[in-house]
Amino acid sequence: MQTQNSAKHGENTLEYSANSQHSDEWLELYDPETNIIVYANPLTGECSWEKPTGATIKPRDEKGEWWKLEDEETGIPYYYNTSTGETEWEPPENATIIPFEALMSSAVGKRLSTVIANRASLVFSDEQANSLVRRLSRTSSQRGNSKPQSNRTSQTDLDIQQKSASPFANPRANTTSQQLEPFPETLEDSEAAEATNKTSPGNSANNANQGTNPHVPMSNVSSYTGLQTGSVKNQSQVDQTSPASPSNKRSNKQPNVMLEIPKHDEAHRSRFNTADNYSMLSAPIKHSNSFTSPITPHSAISELPQMSESLPIMNSRIQTFEDYASLHFAEQKRGFFRKRVPIQEMISFTTEPLTRSLLKLSKDYHRDAIKIFKTTQRVMGDRPRERGGEDSSDIQWLLQKLMKEPTLVDETYSQLCKQLTNNPNQESLKRGWGLFCVLAANIRPSKSLHPSLLNFVDRCINSNGQPEFVFQAARYAKGKIEKLCQMGPRQSIPSTQEIILVLQRAPFLPPIFGVSLDDIMKYPEYVDKKYGLPRLMTFLVDLILKLKGMKSEGIFRVPGNRDLVYMLRIKLEAGDYEADGLTDPHVVASLLKEWLRELSEPLVPSDLYDECVSHAENYKYILGIIRSLPEVHQRTISFLIKLFQLLIRPENQSETKMTASNLALVFGPSFLRNPREDLGSMMVNTASEQIFVQNLIKHWPERRKKT
Known part of the structure; x- marks a missing residue:
């Protein structure tokens, strides 16, 4: 494997490329969507769910992997950390870097890469301003300037300021699949029918010391200060030499930058100066300084760190459609x-x-x-x-x-x-x-x-x-x-x-996605009277069986065609429970997972999350927790667990390759949902969540005594 030892990358920075050697070295990568460890070879593009035999495995970095991505709008590469959510313009030091295109040759790698790129794009727009400031500061230091904040503003940097954040990544691609064995034709033919009696972090706070806020996209600078395309005039004459200091901020050696101020805009001015006139859609962001003037001084472009600190306040005010129209x-x-x-x-x-x-x-x-x-x-x-x-x-x-x-x-x-x-x-x-x-x-x-x-x-x-x-x-x-x-x-x-x-x-029509089980059960047309369960769930499970889903490779793991999944969802939302012409069970299985994950309340209510995680290995205890849940939650869990038990029977498992552990990985987020959004808590508890579901599958009574 070849290490790039340029000053740009640092001595201990490793970026995989076509020139890399040792093709038998694989990386452990964390899939944030499925919480599964994926093994990847960046040189050959191979990816595997299983640990490759006879190969050198590089353990995953607990601090997260760095991915080299590209802003689709500007074409400028940037680097994204999967653990901290940070984005950087320059290659990070002492890090292993994975190029986005390195794993695109395999289905698993392509899906993982697009998931990472999708998450990075959500962070990138908010991180862009802070990353640019750090980039300018490092560039200034390398040129021998002692001040990190300078008036040096290049044409490229001005272009970056005026461009918006990158768009979202493309839809996920299909992953590799595994075979599954025959399954009963209908629910009545299986024991599952007996269930009738009873689912980024942004940058750290240390950026505050730099005088900049990491949550300000550069696009907002142009939107809210009057700086628009064509507003920067005589850019070639921008002063490249005078550093920023209190003594020369208002000197004649300022960059020749003109900001266009809207004409006849008294309404805008009063709106900026009156904080009480705005409805706050999201929680306010705390800042040490506040915005005091709607007119940005000429030196603002070169002083982005000071300016960006107050921009989120103005951004949070511009929420109503009337405010948007005014601007x-x-x-x-x-x-x-x-x-x-x-x-x-x-x-x-x-x-x-x-x-x-x-x-x-x-x-x-x-x-x-x-x-x-x-x-x-x-x-x-x-x-x-x-x-x-x-x-x-x-x-x-x-x-x-x-x-x-x-x-x-x-x-x-x-x-x-x-x-x-x-x-x-x-x-x-x-x-x-x-x-x-x-x-x-x-x-x-x-x-x-x-x-x-x-x-x-x-x-x-x-x-x-x-x-x-x-x-x-x-x-x-x-x-x-x-x-x-x-x-x-x-x-x-x-x-x-x-x-x-x-x-x-x-x-x-009343919604069936994104609401709770209790909300769904309020509407008789949404209830399967035979099972006392949401009609959508029993319909999808029965359809999986009719389409021979249990003989399909990777059922519940391989995603179905996105357009077909969406079409089936629209039909069910419109009350149409016909599926004529549908032949792919992966489409149905994907929609079932989607419905479960979008429930506003998971199958096990969030107030029981800590108790379930703490006692995940005690199957008798967790069975007691399930029996204490509301009746519709009990019946839904029982229905799904019996389906999983049939799937992992010995006569099926040799063909399906779907174990209790596999199913726990896939459906864990549907049963238990961490109420805390910090990544550290999520990663620590992921294993316990999977053990919880795995124990339910292994120890749930296969037959309930009839009363």
Whole structure:
């Protein structure tokens, strides 16, 4: 294995590359999604769940692995630590570095790599400002400057400041699979039928000493200080020599940087200066300094550490859609005297067409923005169709347009929010929310719009004066937005059937995903009366058996096709329990896992988590805990455990390769959910969680005495 000993990497930094030697050396890597140790060979790209024989194994670093990733928008490489969640521009010292592309040749490696990249992208935008400051500080020190904060600002650094964070990673890929043995055709043929009687950290606080906040994306610098593309003028004339010091901050040797301040913007100024005018969507961030002026001095770009400390306060204030519109909507005037159109009117429903984009977009996008608004009006029934056509075809065109032109995504969401505000037509309002839910399920909003969009949805959920269908649809849309931001955007256009189900039915029914078992059991149509269990669960298990899922390789471990999983989910959300044409049991198994993991309360309530972890090895004790649970939780756990017991029978296990330990790894998070979010606690308790589920599988009574 070849070590790169350049000054950039440090003497003890090891980055795997095509030039590396010793192809028999493997690494232990931690999969944060399944909590499984994966063995990988960075040179050959091979990955395996099993420990390779005859190979040299490099133990995993308890401090986490460093992955070399790339910001897809800027093309600049950065480094991400899987344990601490830190991101760095420069290669970390005394570390082993794994390039993202090194493991892409195998299915297991590709899935692991995309999971890591997905998690890193969530952290990267918040870490970007702090990482850039450290990068500038090190560069300054290497050039012989004693001050870490300097006025040196290169064209590259200015570009970085103006670019937003990297988008989410691509959807996960399929992993390798293992064979499973035959299983009873239906639940009635198995003992499972007897269950009728009874589921990032960001940087550490030590960054505070550096005078910078690690949770400020650089995109916010441009959004909230008036620094926009084209705002930095005469960049080639920026002074590269004068260091920052109290004596020369206001001297004539300042970088020649001009910041554009919005005209006629007294509303913005008063908004920045009045903290009480804002609703706080998330918990406030503590800071030693506060923002005092909406106008950034010319030296602010070179003094990012001081400036970034106060930006999160302003970011947390800009939460409502009205606040977002005040900053990002283009100014509109009308009448002979060209009076300015009030913001409240700009964000309210209208039957009139648009004459330009709502947002401050280039003129090149105005025509598309106008066409999108006309499409929105047609789908909502506020504009007649000139040449026929269907809503589904209009929506497919819209989704395809947004996938090709991401610049128009926030414009489209803004147009929809406008048409859903103060809309007097109930039918138009309902169709508009259906369209909003289709978008929320497929198109991810930008990071600048995301908090305001969630606030808009939350206000609709909590409003007492809204129709019931608005409450249901808003709650549905919120879940879709949050899931899309976790999983990443979809890569394909939904089918006509899927669009119609979301547009007309799914959002307006009581939810079956993301709620508790008790909530589901409140609705008779969601209950399987035979088993006294959620109908969705018994339907999916029965479907797995009918599709010969127990003969399929890696059932419950290999993910199904994402689009098919999503289509099946939409059908169930819309109350359609038909699965004609579905042949892949992995799709059904994946949806069952998804439903269990999204339960708002795990199968074992969170208040019993510590007790279960502490007594995980005492199977008699944990069986007693299960019997003390609410009845629906007992029946659900019993139903699943009996399914697992049938799966690991000796006559099946030789073919399935699925042991009690394997199943405990997969379903552990569904049974026990750590109420503490710190990574250290999660990693310490993971083994106990798995032992808990494993003991349930091994010791749960296979037959319950009938009373």
